[in-house]
Amino acid sequence: xxxxxxxxxxxxxxxxxxxxxxxxxxxxxxxxxxxxxxxxxxxxxxxxxxxxxxxxxxxxxxxxxxxxxxxxxxxxxxxxxxxxxxxxxxxxxxxxxxxxxxxxxxxxxxxxxxxxxxxxxxxxxxxxxxxxxxxxxxxxxxxxxxxxxxxxxxxxxxxxxxxxxxxxxxxxxxxxxxxxxxxxxxxxxxxxxxxxxxxxxxxxxxxxxxxxxxxxxxxxxxxxxxxxxxxxxxxxxxxxxxxxxxxxxxxxxxxxxxxxxxxxxxxxxxxxxxxxx
Numbered sequence: 001x002x003x004x005x006x007x008x009x010x011x012x013x014x015x016x017x018x019x020x021x022x023x024x025x026x027x028x029x030x031x032x033x034x035x036x037x038x039x040x041x042x043x044x045x046x047x048x049x050x051x052x053x054x055x056x057x058x059x060x061x062x063x064x065x066x067x068x069x070x071x072x073x074x075x076x077x078x079x080x081x082x083x084x085x086x087x088x089x090x091x092x093x094x095x096x097x098x099x100x101x102x103x104x105x106x107x108x109x110x111x112x113x114x115x116x117x118x119x120x121x122x123x124x125x126x127x128x129x130x131x132x133x134x135x136x137x138x139x140x141x142x143x144x145x146x147x148x149x150x151x152x153x154x155x156x157x158x159x160x161x162x163x164x165x166x167x168x169x170x171x172x173x174x175x176x177x178x179x180x181x182x183x184x185x186x187x188x189x190x191x192x193x194x195x196x197x198x199x200x201x202x203x204x205x206x207x208x209x210x211x212x213x214x215x216x217x218x219x220x221x222x223x224x225x226x227x228x229x230x231x232x233x234x235x236x237x238x239x240x241x242x243x244x245x246x247x248x249x250x251x252x253x254x255x256x257x258x259x260x261x262x263x264x265x266x267x268x269x270x271x272x273x274x275x276x277x
Contacts, residue, residue: 004037004213005139007044007148011209012139018186018203020160021049021056021136025129029099029163030059030069031171032138033155033216040065040088044149047156049136056129059098061088061149062122069098069108071127078123081108086117093216095155097168102128114172116165136203139210152213160184175219189218 005011021028032047040061048058055072062068068082079100088094097111106126110117138156140148157177167180177187178199186201198204 002152002154002215003210010145015136015203026102029159031157035093035152038150073127077125080122081119083117099162111168114169157187
């Protein structure tokens with residue numbers, strides 16, 4: 001199941017202070033699947049490491065029915081970009097990927113359901129991520145009982161790198177982050193509100209006021225299409241300069257020789273990216 005969070009009962013899911021999300025990061029990607037269950041009024045928090053002191057990053061609804069990715073260095077400087085034509089609608093599922101690269105003056109992308117949206121600026125200062133002492137949370141700010149966004153939350157993920165276009169499109173089409181977990185991934189399936197275990201990484205979540213909701217369809221490694229809790233491992237590792245892949249992933253590659261799904265593209269992309277050929 002995914003988690004339904006309502007502003008009226010100050011619901012949220014809290015993942016604690018994740019140590020590797022700090023000033024050492026110059027790039028970050030954040031993904032979430034969100035289905036509004038009410039009109040998305042302005043200034044509503046979706047997912048972030050944000051609070052009244054030393055905030056770092058935030059995905060939120062800045063204006064009615066739009067989405068913004070905001071970065072701050074914690075001392076008053078911001079870098080943000082927001083959509084202007086997204087038009088979030090109640091009852092519709094949105095699979096969003098937000099990326100930030102602090103180099104070259106700073107750049108951001110917001111992909112929703114596989115589309116790379118045109119963005120408008122909100123703050124022009126190129127900043128490094130703050131060394132936030134705030135916890136990561138979905139549904140509202142970590143230290144606030146206001147500004148929650150009503151909806152179903154699932155498939156939350158954070159990377160310490162900029163996802164490629166292929167990866168962002170794949171997530172938007174319903175592919176699990178387990179297809180492209182290379183380096184620095186924290187991934188919460190949120191398939192059971194009583195067991196918010198980080199599938200990759202180390203930070204488990206605490207559900208506060210959330211209730212079960214139907215999880216959107218997720219395409220998992222192995223070709224399985226799931227909407228309930230299931231373990232299907234994918235590991236792609238460099239071993240003495242070689243590739244070692246689980247049999248499950250090999251079977252999946254063989255089952256799709258024409259590359260009709262993004263998995264082959266993603267695998268090839270990272271095969272090269274990791275310097276393994």
